[in-house]
Amino acid sequence: MEESEAEWSELTRECLMNILSRLSTEDQWRGAMLVCKSWFSAFKEPSLHYVFNLDPYFDSPLESPRWWTLEFESKIDSMLRSLLRSTLLFLTQIRIRHCSDRSLALVAQRCPNLEVLSIRSCPRVTDDSISRIAFGCPNLRELDISYCYEITHESLMLIGKNCPNLKVLKRNLMNWLDPSQHAGIVPVDYLNACPQDGDSEAAAIANSMPNLEWLEIRFSKLSAKGLNLICQGCPNIELLDLSGCANLSSRDIANASSSLSHLKDIKKPNFYIPRSVFHAERYGHWRLYDERFQTDVFRI
Missing domain, CATH: 1.20.1280 (Monooxygenase)
Incomplete structure (x- = not known):
């Protein structure tokens, strides 16, 4: 031995x-x-540490409720902080989940060359750390803040203004149309905290991110007004994912996206609501036969 x-x-x-x-x-x-x-x-x-990628660990068929606990978040923070203490200026990509403001504040201090930041499903990441990222990581070209509900349009605006190379933004929300798929995994109070200010976020994106080429805003609550702002302010968009955006009609999308000359792929908000989860009192306010739901896959 x-x-x-x-x-x-x-x-x-x-x-x-x-x-x-x-x-x-x-x-x-x-x-x-x-x-x-x-x-x-x-x-x-x-x-060895240009890239720190924990996404493969989380890309399993079954999400664990344990990932949403403070104890697990603390472990992720500890791992990231340990790495940051030794890598200093070298890190260019970070892909993690369930971290907090504590570790992201250190990212902003130590990673001026960061180009990719993916922090999906971080319930305690707020505008505080994202604002620091905006000022500390000006080379950012890809940002994924999906399912981070404490981040608002204010820090989105700062990211856009201070990171001129930003090409990819992923700001997806959980499926609030049918939250049963998250039941027993994501805390109920967090599911109920789904951001409501879709148009404010759309305005922040439109006014500060003119070079965007890839935008994902699944299940955003933006309206036709917000979509028009995005299409006018981000003319270089090639991929636009609007899956689950229930406030948009097919006509809204066609009118707004007609100005996007570089558009190659658009994912529209087609809906399928199974009878098992359909409740008239819950969805009755939707005008179900409005044109926004006249899609090939919408069936009740």
Whole structure:
């Protein structure tokens, strides 16, 4: 056993770098850095940490209620802060979930070269840390703040004004039309906190993000007015995802998007509401036979 350990520890640094660079983020953190002292030292090499991606860990068919707890959030924060203390200026991509303002504030301080930030499903990320990101990470070109309900149009405006290279924005909300798919996983009070100011966010996007090429706003509550603002203010959009945007009609979308000369793909808010989740008292205020619901897949 001692001889085997000695052989592993005596690998040249070049060999170690080659090995560690081929491992996933999870494998690096869970095993490789604990092999021996030389491996732990090599793990701190900044060139290994241009990208910090935990998304594969969360991309499982079943979401865990444990991910929405303060204890789990604390672990994610601790992991990110530990990484930031050693990588300094080198990190260019961060893809995590369930972090908080505590770790994102450090990202804003230590990652001036950050280009991609994906922080989906972070219930305690607020305008405070996103505003710091806006000022501290001016090279940002992709931002995913889907399912982060404490972020408002105010920090969206700051991101747009201070990050001129922003090309991709993902600001998707959970399915408030049929929240049963989140039941037992996402806390009820968080589901009920779904942002209502769709047009304010649309105005912030339109007025500050003229270079957007990819925009996802699934289940946004924006109106035709908000969509018109986006299409006028972001003329370079190539992909526009409006899935679940129940306040938009097919005519609204056609009229607004007609000005987007670069548009290649648009996902419209087609609906399918199963009888099992349909309740007249809940959906009756929708004028169900209005043109907004005349789509091929809308069936009751």
